[in-house]
Amino acid sequence: MKDEFDEIDDTLDDIEPLNDGSPELYEHFRVVVDKGQTPVRVDKYLFERLVHSSRNRIQNAADAGFVMVNGKPVKSSYKVRPQDVITVMLDRPRYENDIIPEDIPLDVVYEDSELMVVNKPAGLVVHPGCGNYNGTLVNAIAWHLKDNPKYDPNDPQVGLVHRIDKDTSGLLVIAKTPNAKTSLGLQFFNKTTKRRYRALVWGIVDQDEGTIVGSIARNPKDRMQMAVMSDPTLGKHAVTHYRVLERLGYVTLVECILETGRTHQIRVHMKHIGHTLFNDERYGGSDILKGTHFSKYKQFVNNCFETCPRQALHAMTLGFVHPKTGEEMYFTSELPQDMTELIDKWRNYISNRDQL
Template sequence: MSDPVSPFRLVVDASTAGQRADRALADAIGTVSRSRVKALIESGNLSVNGKTVCEPAETLRDGMEMVLTFPAPTPARPVAEQIPLNILYEDDDLIVLDKQAGLVTHPAPGNETGTLVNALLGHCGEGFEGIGGEKRPGIVHRLDKDTSGLMVVAKTAMVHNALSEAFAARDIDRAYLALAWGLLPAEGEFDGSIGRDKRDRKRMAVVGSGGKVALTRFKLIEPYQAAVSLIECRLATGRTHQIRVHLSNAGHPLLGDPVYLRRIPAAARGLSQDAKEAALDFPRQALHATRLGFIHPRTKKQLSFETAPPEDFQALKKRLIG
């Protein structure tokens, strides 16, 4: 089934009143599945009487005017774009870079362009296409959009396979710096299994069954006013949002986390006014991949890299000191 070329308009009458929006629209269009219509509505592509509605189960009333828009078709393969990259090391086999916060790793619905993959295609040229897959060429591991820090990217199939195996076997030295609410102990670990949150499929959660085993080790680097902790985290496993989920589940969500920080933490009361404002206004999760080490698959030499957090992270730390 294909999307209509133009926005689809439907005025609710007696035959459709009382139905769900997604069902009525799918039936009326006839060439688009209900699941596709549901996804479009959830993405903000439906307006009802001129106002955006994101609830597929919206009950229709007689006289409502609905307009469902369809995004422009996206290219089957990512396109090359000239996007600046902070490359720390490069040879014929791989690239090590310090990813800026705000850069999505690979194309996905809602982020088809402007990603790290688009930037790598622009940097490496045509020979880079297809290394590890059409949609994610070169990508061995990923960082969340708003997480900054070190990544390694493969430029050949051999190195892609070797690095993928090394990540799977946990033969990679990786460490993250994080600012978490509350005062954590000098060191410790979280070992709750992680799976999809049953109440919100866009979130991950520590689950009792059906999840994947996850282990995060941490050590306290510096406390700030007994309200925020700068910690180093090391992953024994590599699950989606692992650090963010484990810390949130333990009552120590990351500063600025837009997904796992749902209310103002009680620990915020322990900060000075300026520090509190800085912590509560930080626009992204305060997480930085600070260290990356691995054995080069071709040369067999040990490569190690370390970077400091970006300027916004550093500025937040200074204001937390008070």
């Protein structure tokens, strides 16, 4: 069984205030204000106590909702009062184990002093978690940057800005400096990044393009899945735009554009409209959902499953504004071999349908 903690979509877009019951924020710093404290801005108060943070980064973090006072998010201008409980929250738990650099192959698409963009292969866990404390993309990045004295892989102020599922391939951006992490994180939070995915889904998608709006939360009937909630107040608001690229018999090649970045968003939204991702085991896509009952067809589909032994989803493009230069950056990753061969098989199926 796949580990449920190794499959997380872009996460800085997934942050909600702590008091909404969301499990996605974790406490990384806590302080109780002294009884004799005079009123002072919270950004100044934290700057004097957080060794590795600039005041500008604290201000940006507060504006994004990451700084809490008595369990509620506050702006950087909030005046600290005696006995206030101040917490700084992040999108992942504190790690008990240090991240050890490991010599794992890394496909670096772009790199400069502030950031790097990598092309992650399917099957590689992005970040250490329960059951996956090594052999991850983060371990590979730590090795790649082991000679950079300014990069500490155990410092949450640098590193991954967003994530994609273990069995999803494609582009990720990594911050090498705290200021880059804050800037890029806010771009994801404010939904100004550009992210396009390619997916092969079951069934013929009728509309050439469309938008899926549906709040996403943990599936109450299956804790290993996420699901679209009928009551929008029970989940997190999520929006996915899609466009049909090619209809191939009993499957459709689509482009998905993320407006938000919830856990398993594309996988959940496409299933919600009746088009589960091809070979997405967790959501039922590894069953033959469309087609005929002929044995040759079943054999053909099983061969397709073997060709692409994971959900057919690829993070193809990524765009953002460079945190230091202000330049608009845009990167594209070609479809990996398994998805290319899978699509070619379905194209051949269309041209030889009578033989199946």
